[in-house]
Amino acid sequence: xxxxxxxxxxxxxxxxxxxxxxxxxxxxxxxxxxxxxxxxxxxxxxxxxxxxxxxxxxxxxxxxxxxxxxxxxxxxxxxxxxxxxxxxxxxxxxxxxxxxxxxxxxxxxxxxxxxxxxxxxxxxxxxxxxxxxxxxxxxxxxxxxxxxxxxxxxxxxxxxxxxxxxxxxxxxxxxxxxxxxxxxxxxxxxxxxxxxxxxxxxxxxxxxxxxxxxxxxxxxxxxxxxxxxxxxxxxxxxxxxxxxxxxxxxxxxxxxxxxxxxxxxxxxxxxxxxxxxxxxxxxxxxxxxxxxxxxxxxxxxxxxxxxxxxxxxxxxxxxxxxxxxxxxxxxxxxxxxxxxxxxxxxxxxxxxxxxxxxxxxxxxxxxxxxxxxxxxxxxxxxxxxxxxxxxxxxxxxxxxxxxxxxxxxxxxxxxxxxxxxxxxxxxxxxxxxxxxxxxxxxxxxxxxxxxxxxxxxxxxxxxxxxxxxxxxxxxxxxxxxxxxxxxxxxxxxxxxxxxxxx
Numbered sequence: 001x002x003x004x005x006x007x008x009x010x011x012x013x014x015x016x017x018x019x020x021x022x023x024x025x026x027x028x029x030x031x032x033x034x035x036x037x038x039x040x041x042x043x044x045x046x047x048x049x050x051x052x053x054x055x056x057x058x059x060x061x062x063x064x065x066x067x068x069x070x071x072x073x074x075x076x077x078x079x080x081x082x083x084x085x086x087x088x089x090x091x092x093x094x095x096x097x098x099x100x101x102x103x104x105x106x107x108x109x110x111x112x113x114x115x116x117x118x119x120x121x122x123x124x125x126x127x128x129x130x131x132x133x134x135x136x137x138x139x140x141x142x143x144x145x146x147x148x149x150x151x152x153x154x155x156x157x158x159x160x161x162x163x164x165x166x167x168x169x170x171x172x173x174x175x176x177x178x179x180x181x182x183x184x185x186x187x188x189x190x191x192x193x194x195x196x197x198x199x200x201x202x203x204x205x206x207x208x209x210x211x212x213x214x215x216x217x218x219x220x221x222x223x224x225x226x227x228x229x230x231x232x233x234x235x236x237x238x239x240x241x242x243x244x245x246x247x248x249x250x251x252x253x254x255x256x257x258x259x260x261x262x263x264x265x266x267x268x269x270x271x272x273x274x275x276x277x278x279x280x281x282x283x284x285x286x287x288x289x290x291x292x293x294x295x296x297x298x299x300x301x302x303x304x305x306x307x308x309x310x311x312x313x314x315x316x317x318x319x320x321x322x323x324x325x326x327x328x329x330x331x332x333x334x335x336x337x338x339x340x341x342x343x344x345x346x347x348x349x350x351x352x353x354x355x356x357x358x359x360x361x362x363x364x365x366x367x368x369x370x371x372x373x374x375x376x377x378x379x380x381x382x383x384x385x386x387x388x389x390x391x392x393x394x395x396x397x398x399x400x401x402x403x404x405x406x407x408x409x410x411x412x413x414x415x416x417x418x419x420x421x422x423x424x425x426x427x428x429x430x431x432x433x434x435x436x437x438x439x440x441x442x443x444x445x446x447x448x449x450x451x452x453x454x455x456x457x458x459x460x461x462x463x464x465x466x467x468x469x470x471x472x473x474x475x476x477x478x479x480x481x482x483x484x485x486x487x488x489x490x491x492x493x494x495x496x497x498x499x500x501x502x
Contacts, residue, residue: 107147472488
């Protein structure tokens with residue numbers, strides 16, 4: 001019979017592929033489920049614009065770094081538009097980030113079982129919620145950098161500099177962590193140089209637009225902040241309680257770790273502070289499920305390493321319980337999705353490649369998309385709008401992708417404080433006058449109508465664009481959550497201009 005030593009040898013030989021396979025299964029079994037009208041749409045629209053030769057900031061409004069749409073533009077350029085490419089890439093990134101976390105924890109001398117618990121916490125956090133955003137890519141680059149920090153500090157710093165093009169705060173925090181792990185000023189210099197090289201071309205092309213879209217957007221970002229969840233109003237359900245209070249659990253876990261680090265003062269603790277601090281600030285600004293991931297990943301690694309070297313039973317138990325709650329949340333969410341799959345139907349678009357949405361949405365799109373295609377030949381624009389422009393929360397730029405029709409304006413991202421201003425609405429009106437799209441689609445989904453407890457729920461009082469649309473387009477045809485309006489008094493196939501003016 002095989003003894004423990006033989007089993008350990010086999011595990012050490014096969015653990016990397018086994019963890020990769022397990023991570024891919026955990027992240028990937030929902031790969032075809034559901035679409036994201038706002039987040040998925042804006043990222044795929046940006047990738048498509050880049051693949052067509054447009055520049056972010058100059059040619060379309062973009063308040064994020066250029067890294068993620070550049071990454072997603074590559075498969076679109078090579079293989080064509082698809083909802084599947086970013087999903088495959090996301091599963092691969094999720095899987096590798098979880099493995100990197102395991103490696104970081106094991107390198108600190110953590111017991112195998114505790115490293116595996118940390119892996120599970122990170123794998124679950126990365127797997128849900130899924131989306132095409134830049135956080136996972138930035139975490140991947142920083143995770144590799146942390147592993148290389150002591151042996152190749154310049155390369156580690158450079159990777160953090162690349163991460164800045166995806167999420168500036170995560171890349172900068174990673175660079176500081178690499179410097180504190182021994183990379184020092186050379187690593188910081190490498191990070192700064194690589195970040196400059198990655199961002200400079202976009203700044204040179206459109207310096208004013210880049211600063212307005214990114215730095216300027218910070219001035220209105222408060223309109224989308226959310227309060228911390230404190231008043232649970234559901235039934236007594238442990239799973240729902242864990243889900244609702246996870247933001248507070250993560251913040252409490254961070255505070256627990258900070259107190260432990262202040263008391264014990266381990267040499268490595270200072271290097272964990274930048275990423276934990278960024279995760280806390282990111283989550284505190286908008287504590288919804290999409291903002292949990294950076295702190296969940298950093299905290300899972302920090303708690304595991306802290307617990308491994310702790311001799312006090314009380315401290316060790318508290319740290320492990322905090323880690324266990326993060327792992328339990330991720331595992332419970334994925335188990336629920338596995339055991340209780342939602343009713344879904346194929347998205348009726350050639351770019352969907354098997355991706356599914358709710359049956360009601362699929363039925364509505366099956367009637368809407370052929371109508372759009374009948375009214376607008378390929379290459380001719382349509383305009384997709386929220387219910388109204390004086391008060392906005394999210395939009396549906398994914399409809400441009402599904403319909404394979406361009407947006408004649410610079411604005412795929414419908415943000416409060418941007419699309420609600422007179423300046424931007426006048427600019428959109430000018431673009432619409434030049435392009436004269438034959439079709440307007442209002443997205444009337446509950447997500448677009450719902451009010452949030454922040455500034456986005458207040459009307460700006462600016463209705464320039466809504467009045468213009470009402471004067472140019474006829475009565476609506478309803479297709480589920482979509483209201484299609486045809487340009488009044490114009491030929492349905494009119495196609496005057498396909499792109500926004502300079």
